[in-house]
Amino acid sequence: MIDSHCHLTDPFYCGGEQIIKSMAKDGLEALVTVGYDAETSAECARLAAKYDGVYATAGIHPSEIKSENDMDKVLPLLSLPKVVALGEIGLDYHWDDVPRDVQKRVFEMQLDAACSYNVPVVIHSRDCDGDMFPILKSWYRRLPKGLVMHCFSSSAELAREYVKMGFYVSFAGPVTFRNAKRGDAIRAVPDELLLAETDSPYLTPVPHRGERNYPAFVRYVIDKLAEERQTDPEKMEHITSENARRFYGIK
Numbered sequence: 550m551i552d553s554h555c556h557l558t559d560p561f562y563c564g565g566e567q568i569i570k571s572m573a574k575d576g577l578e579a580l581v582t583v584g585y586d587a588e589t590s591a592e593c594a595r596l597a598a599k600y601d602g603v604y605a606t607a608g609i610h611p612s613e614i615k616s617e618n619d620m621d622k623v624l625p626l627l628s629l630p631k632v633v634a635l636g637e638i639g640l641d642y643h644w645d646d647v648p649r650d651v652q653k654r655v656f657e658m659q660l661d662a663a664c665s666y667n668v669p670v671v672i673h674s675r676d677c678d679g680d681m682f683p684i685l686k687s688w689y690r691r692l693p694k695g696l697v698m699h700c701f702s703s704s705a706e707l708a709r710e711y712v713k714m715g716f717y718v719s720f721a722g723p724v725t726f727r728n729a730k731r732g733d734a735i736r737a738v739p740d741e742l743l744l745a746e747t748d749s750p751y752l753t754p755v756p757h758r759g760e761r762n763y764p765a766f767v768r769y770v771i772d773k774l775a776e777e778r779q780t781d782p783e784k785m786e787h788i789t790s791e792n793a794r795r796f797y798g799i800k
């Protein structure tokens with residue numbers, strides 16, 4: 550199985566190498582460690598270059614915008630062979646600690662960069678559907694390798710709109726929470742656009758909720774997707790792994 554979105558650079562993981570070394574034992578054939586600022590993007594790229602089965606993304610998260618010069622450090626990483634996407638980028642109106650006009654400007658500058666670097670995009674979207682939708686609608690035809698809505702938590706209606714534009718939709722631990730009521734959204738995505746992720750170390754799925762999250766726990770997300778779609782977990786594992794490989798261009 551593949552964890553299509555985690556953060557090995559988080560201080561919780563003390564460098565992430567312990568997790569990487571237990572990947573085979575945990576049944577993980579690959580994982581994608583996602584950058585969210587200049588430092589973590591460079592560190593993700595370093596881990597990917599060093600270890601088989603580890604892939605990286607580079608980008609500036611909307612809540613981590615410190616200086617627009619950071620773009621000059623992040624974007625060149627996209628030329629490295631195992632840096633497979635630009636992200637995570639987007640809008641975050643939940644924390645709202647970076648002015649919204651700055652978030653939008655940096656987001657669109659990075660979407661533009663995805664076109665020049667010819668890479669797929671990982672989108673972070675939190676409490677901002679009203680602004681996110683028109684931006685993506687105006688950009689998606691220009692994006693050469695498509696995009697994924699990471700940790701999707703909006704309605705089934707919105708999932709259907711995104712699917713119409715060909716976006717991948719990725720689900721994380723919250724789908725396993727009691728009262729999550731995410732079944733309709735999970736069923737709104739066709740097999741070929743569905744991804745599973747942990748977003749670890751955050752959002753630990755049931756039955757480990759309350760503990761630290763790990764990439765291997767993508768198993769519980771896959772099981773939940775299988776349950777909601779009334780298919781078996783092995784098939785769901787195969788589908789989500791194939792999709793992650795296709796989306797990120799992983800062999």
Ligand SMILES: [Zn+2]
Nearest residue numbers: 554583637748
């Ligand atoms: Zn993330």
